[in-house]
Amino acid sequence: MCFYTDLMFTQSEENYLKAIFHLEQEGEAGVATSNLSEQLQAKAASVTEMIKKLADKNLVDYQKYYGVRLTENGRKQALNIVRKHRLWELFLAEHLGFKWDEVHEVAEQLEHIKSEKLIDSIDKLLGYPKNDPHGDPIPDKNGNLEKKNKSLLSKCKPGDSGVIIGVKDTSSSFLQYLDKQHIAIGTKFTIQHKEPFDGLLDIDINTKQLKMSHKMAANLYVETNESSS
Amino acid sequence: MCFYTDLMFTQSEENYLKAIFHLEQEGEAGVATSNLSEQLQAKAASVTEMIKKLADKNLVDYQKYYGVRLTENGRKQALNIVRKHRLWELFLAEHLGFKWDEVHEVAEQLEHIKSEKLIDSIDKLLGYPKNDPHGDPIPDKNGNLEKKNKSLLSKCKPGDSGVIIGVKDTSSSFLQYLDKQHIAIGTKFTIQHKEPFDGLLDIDINTKQLKMSHKMAANLYVETNESSS
DNA sequence: TTAAATTATTAGGTTTGCCTAAATTTTAAT
């Protein structure tokens, strides 16, 4: 029996594996061609074609018309790319002074560099970190991904307090908006009031009172010590 | 007038530009298709094809059957790739503990990453270095390449002393051989004797006497204070 | 100065990863 565990993949194949990995987490069902098409900025026909190639290589299980799921090996490969992406993002932030809205684009390129020694050295240099600049967990060398139970700030109730541990939307515009309000990973907060009509929050954050929109709160992951209700 | 100075190139185009740059330095004549073919591990027919594409983009001057030379713009682009290659090599050596025989392969990949901010940050992190781990000069941001007059150790005469400033052969095997003899960039030497028959050197190096073959000496660049003869 | 050898170019294919347009299947709406 041979699992072809350590072949090399093209950049495009790697991008597909990563995209499937991310979309898979949205549910149990197969990842739809159209979703991949949108994520990868490619036409559906191109996606179908590549999916078939990945299926031939036993990286995905594919049922025509019903989408695709990663195999165990496919997941392992995807996690390796995610690991590289997040380590590079953190390296750029910690060692080269990149802001958290600047790291993603470059990491999209760096994640495809093929050198185990390189990424292990970066890992070591960073002190075997657990999270990237956006709070996302970094898989370890063996593909173990810590699964912290994070909830959305928008789900919190008045009286709840906690810490920002991640962002859902990682677009530059959102990240820059957070910068402007001095909200970052690790920032502590307490919810004072929540408007029933539109979910607008009165929130203590950075020793200031802030009105936070529902949309913003729905893009911030938090860890809470829930208030006893 | 438009020089198309800042377009993006494919990895393959970049590799051709770099190869032409290196081969150009061997003389004034056009770089031959066959030399590029060997350097790039591609068949001559493929080289001709790519050369035509580069000529269309005004990156090279091409005369059928007489080889190719970089245009001013082509040279600028090539220097930028060389700059990235050498900065990455030094980064790998200085910050990630790579040995000088390990850096080249990874730098071949990293040199194609497209981010001016990234390479400028690496440059800054390294303190705007002048030379890579093999002693080769690093072009600055504007494409200025310091032209030190280096000579070969094999050309030295008895009584000459100086410093190793670079290697001609950068193969792993040669670099590892140098390691074994504790010869590195910066190592000082004095020539004691040179055998007329085969050019074998008796040389003081690392406070030891060493017999050095002509072949080895012919792959070491040195800076000398020539002995008054 | 010619003929042979070498080098380079052209012609015609292949593979990868895209695309559009047409056909098929699934899903949603009467």
Next chain:
DNA sequence: ATTAAAATTTAGGCAAACCTAATAATTTAA
């Protein structure tokens, strides 16, 4: 249950960057 809409797949092409084999130009050697 039918039909319309939406999603997916198939068919047929294209460009990049390779390749081999055939042809042409240049160089070298007789």
